[in-house]
Amino acid sequence: MMLEHVERNIDGYVFWQTFCRLRFSKAKIASRWQRIISKVRERYMVKPGNVFGHSVEESLVEKVTPMLGTDVPLKYSPGLAFPLGASEAENGINFAIFSRHASCVTLCLSIFGREKGQEICDGMVEIALDPQKNKTGDVWHICVEGLSRSGILYGYRIDGPQEKEQGHGFDNSIVLLDPYAKLVSGRKWFGDVANKMSKFLGTYDFESMPFDWGPDYKLPNIPETDLVIYEMNVRAFTADESSGLDPDVRGSYLGVIEKIPHLLELGINAVELLPVFEFDELEFQRYQNPRDHMINTWGYSTLNFFAPMSRYASAGGGPLVASHEFKQMVKALHNAGIEVILDVVYNHTNEANDRHPYTTSFRGTDNKVYYMLDLDNGAKYLNFSGCGNTLNCNHPVVMELILDSLRHWVNEYHVDGFRFDLASILCRGTDGSPLNSPPLVKVKIVFLDYKIYAQSCSMLWQSEVSQSLILLLSSLSFYLELRDRAIAKDAVLSRCKIIAEPWDCGGLYLVGKFPNWDRMAFQGSLSTMSSRWAEWNGKYRDDIRRFMKGDCGMKGTFATRISGSADLYQVNKRKPQHSINFVIAHDGFTLYDLVSYNFKHNDANGEGGNDGSNDNFSWNCGVEGETEDVDVIGLRSRQMKNFHLALMISQGTPMMLMGDEYGHTRYGNNNSYGHDTSINHFQWKQLEERRGGHFRFFCEMIKFRHKHPILRRDRFLTKSDVAWHEDNWSNHESKFLAFTLHDDQFGGDIYLAFNAHDYYVKAAVPSPPHKKRWHRVVDTNLESPKDFVPEGVPFSDTSYNIASYSAVLLEAKP
DSSP: OHHHHHHHSHHHHHHHHHHHTOOBSSSOOOHHHHHHHHHHHHHHOOSSOOTTOOOOOOOSOOEEEEOTTSSOEEEEEOOOSOSSEEEEETTEEEEEEEOSSOSEEEEEEETTOOOTTOOOOSOOEEEEOOTTTSEETTEEEEEEESOOSBOOEEEEEEEOOOOGGGTOOOOTTSOBOOTTOSEEEOOSSTTOGGGTTOOOEEEOBSSSOOOOOOTTOOOOOOOGGGOOEEEEOHHHHHOSGGGOOOTTTTTSHHHHHHTHHHHHHHTOOEEEESOOBOBOTTGGGSSOSTTTTOOOOSOOSBSOSSSBOGGGSGGGOOHHHHHHHHHHHHHHHHHTTOEEEEEEOOSOOTTOOSSSOOOSSHHHHHHHHHBOEETTTTTEEOOSSSSSOOBOTTSHHHHHHHHHHHHHHHHHHOOOEEEETTGGGGGBOTTSOBOSSOTTTOOOEEOOOHHHHHHHTGGGSOHHHHHHHHHHHHHOOSOBBOGGGOSTTOTGGGGSEEEEOOOOTTSOOOTTTSSOOOEEEETTEEEEOOOOEEEEOHHHHHHHHHHHTTOTTOHHHHHHHHTTOHHHHSSTTOOGGGEEEESOOSSSOOHHHHTTOSSOOOGGGSSTTOSSOSOOOOOOTTSSSOOOOHHHHHHHHHHHHHHHHHHHHSSSEEEEETTTTTTOOOTTOSOOTTOOSTTTSOOHHHHHHTIIIIIHHHHHHHHHHHHOGGGSOSSOOOTTTEEEOOSOTTOTTOOEEEEEEOOTTTOOOEEEEEEOSSSOEEEEOOOOSTTOEEEEEEETTSOTTTTEEEEEEEEOOSEEEEOTTEEEEEEEEO
16 A cells, blocks of 8 residues: 555655666665665565566466367466566466556457468457456556467457546457557558458567577667768668569568668668558558548558567568568668667557547557546647647656667667657657656756655655665765666667657757756756757758758858757757758658759648648749759759758768659659658669769768768867858858868868859869868769769869859868
């Protein structure tokens, strides 16, 4: 009873969790304090310490149920409350699921699984859990003996209060997917409309041997300053017939492996994969609606946060094959020196909205816990994601799920980092209001007078243990880390890149302001710790676009952005690499479309052109869409090269989109999430056609960045680092910028000039460093291969006539 009181009280909960998860910054604790901690744990702590309640010993009393379709009895016992999900116990398979408000939980087992790609066979074994024996705290659990160690499908029927206006979503007619299922079984083939109503169930594999990462395997561990990120979609990368791959491999994890040589040739060293957590690509086809012709190919609609997308397995191999092949992909990428960053969607799920609920897991497990609800308005979903619901990220149970998920992908699949979709939602409280110090994102390390605090809690403990606790907490002269309250400080995630998309659909725009620093108080003094969070710099995207298309008044802002956006990130010990610079991302125009369309053309999406952004800062170069006008085609080519040049010489971390290296078009569709066609699929034939021109320029520019450290400093530029050849900053009409980056170590200065005017500009060129001369490396106005000459063309004039809408790069060399 006392334990439950602590868990229910928020202040007591935080303290209890803190105490349960003590992790000291330095291992200098006297052994007597370790003994005290052990003593307290033995007597009072949650085993093994989590937000869901403590575990219980399995009862020796077993129940026996005939196994469906066999004569073999199915034995089961109470089981353990931890870990959540399906786990292997000494005497069987343990199942544990959290549901605070449920009144009845039934475990459903499909003993025979799926056969020949069809749905679950009619019969399922159903075991009702006794709340007196199979429930600890808010966790329902059971251990089943005699089950296969691999391949069993399972789910839950859960019942509870039916008052929807109070936030409940229970429906015991639905077999629910376990939120902690590590593997998910659904339809076998991607986009198989014949099975569009497929059910999704959890499964497990405790039989296979551990994956062999190899004796020489190692993580790339690439410094953030050196990253060049390639945003890509696993399926779309190789799904097209032009990939030349076997049909069974197209659109799979193995397909990515086959195309690693392309990534190496391009020069990128990190892939940012669009969502690879299990999702239902046919969710739009469940009922009649304007989008029921679409297939969700981007994957921003998560079913489960632990399982790799099963239909990215080769040859319809299913969840076990998908898990194995995902690891093969990561291993191959790592062996090629390429890091793997996952685009993760912890802001909403697939379970839709109030009008068209799609109950598969969280809604039916405990809707009131997992989602943000407007309890003053009939408990309707708060929709900060734009997708109908919002995950309740800073609720302790949901925080634990997110952290467990992230750790799982690092420990089990060896991923190198995460990009958090609509990350501003992670900064909202359970009622949706913005938080200054969101527990999930930002850790606080605080020194308190723990003696007073412990004494105030002494009612919870008695005798010598209470006194020992007071003595222990009074003696702590080091920092206590609330480890489980923040992604940035989690021990398992400490090696990972963490990137925020710092906005959401509710207007919480946090570019340059995403919670990134950790404040710690010690004996009355405050100090600031270094930041780990990087951000998608949306202002970089918009400002670069506006300057390049010739908007007035953008020169100074353009200079700020390519210099690392110090106005946004030179605070709290942040560095230029915390700005993820991008011109193009998956949502919005491709690079080709950015210079070919003034307006979005989204009619194929079925929403009357109302979806997608209207603020694209694009310019069609004189003609909307496709054209045979050679002048327009030439201008578009220059502009694409200008954008890529600016991206690769900017301080910060560059990111480019899959397909921009050959000029992929979506024909003006700036929201193509629902098209499993050539609109999204990488066109390998087009790549070959443009290999000697557009693609060559992109490759060479990336290599140039890798070779020149002055383009990727780990500090913001100072006056000694750059010379701005400009005395006309206040001229609103000026659209020309020239500057020199200085290389004090080797004298390899780099001169750059960008001309966004519609006329030539004759620019004065400064003298090169001593005993050096300028060499023209880039002139985007020239045709390939003259537009990029790696060794440089000697240049000795004192001025350079720079064409309209073009850019020049000169390098100082002996």
